[in-house]
Amino acid sequence: MISPETAHVAVRRVASLGTFVAALEMLSQHRRFGKDDLLGPQWDAFRTKAAARHPRLARVLKSKAVPVAAYAMQAGASAATFLWPRNRAVQAVGGAALASMRGTQRRWSPLGGDGADEMQNVINVVLAATALIDDRDKGVDLAMRALALETTMAYVASGVVKAVSPVWLKGDAFAGIIRTRNYGDQRVYRIVARHPALSKAVSWGTIAAELGFPLVFVLPRPAARLYLAAMAGFHLGIGQFMGLNRFVLAFCATHPAVDYVLARRASAPSAGSARRKELP
Structure with a gap:
């Protein structure tokens, strides 16, 4: 049976790898962090009154150095939580820091996050x-159960949204997506078109x-x-053909938590067996 510590380390390391890759992706585009660029700080555009009251602070926050x-x-923080996944202080401080940074990024950027960002x-x-x-x-144990529940709700919510579309x-949705330039693959689209x-x-x-x-x-x-492995394959396919590589790390990071819950269920004695043990 998978131990809680093994599941926890797997979740922490895969998730940390995801936020590390996301950070490197953004840093690779540092030339677009200028004040008038879409990836640059837009703090003054969203906080016009505060920017007017504190012009010096606004100039600092509009600097390219802030997102860098x-x-x-x-x-x-991602590297630290990857290297020391069992250290509780690193887990608490690193996790809180990563969550806070995500909140800070929302303050200066007009770009919304995606499902991978939210899951991370x-x-x-x-x-x-x-x-x-x-x-x-x-x-x-609580962390693994909470993440297993969150993963389940995320999948079901995504399925419901699609089911009413x-x-x-x-x-026709897959053909429509796979033909696009940003999220498609022309080789796959030609097959689907035929x-x-x-x-x-x-x-x-x-x-x-x-x-x-x-x-x-x-x-x-x-x-x-097998179902869990199929869902991992589903995310790998999305990463390969749609270019959404971070979804692989974000969602697959929670799969060890689901596997842990499955293992706990399998090892738990049934009500009938428990009653039989109590009989003389």
């Missing part, structure tokens, strides 16, 4: 909060897989682990 320093700190933020908050629990084992229900049934199969299959994710908690463990 913030993303460098994100990379440093949830992981950081959960691991930072549970690191403060005196009983380490209880804290880790006419484009997804018609089965075989429209593939788009329907992928679109409907995605809805079914996401809505059906709670089944992992009632299926026999081998089948449940």
Whole structure:
């Protein structure tokens, strides 16, 4: 059975790798951090009254150095939590720092986050909060269960949104996405264009897989682990063909937590066996 510590270390390291890669991606575009660029600080545009009252502070916050320093700190905190995943102080401070940096980034940038950013933020908050629990084992157990629940809700919510979309229900969503320049792959689109049934199969299959994710908690463990592996493959496919690589690390970081919950369920004695043990 997977131990809580093993699951915890896996979650922390994969999640830390995700925030580290995200920071490096942004730092690689540091030339676009100018005050008038979309990736640059837009603090004065969103806080016009504060900028007018504090012009010197506004000039500092509009500096290119602000996002460079913030993303460098994100990379440093991610590296620390990756290298020392069992250190509770690093877990608490690092997780809180990463969550705070995400909140700070929202203050200066007009760009919204995506599902990967939000999942990473949830992981950081959960691991930072549970690191403060005196009983380490209880804290880790609570963290793993909370992340398993969050993952399940994220998949189901995504499935519900797709299930009420006419484009997804018609089965045209995958073809529409895979043909785009930003999130597509022309090689795959040419295949889908020749075989429209593939788009329907992928679109409907995605809805079914996401809505059906709670089944992992009632299926026999081998089948449940196969389901979990299929979802990991789903994210790898998204990373490969749509370029959303950070989704792989963000969502797959929570899979060890789900596997831990599955293992705990499998090892728990059934009510019938417990009663039999009590009989003389």
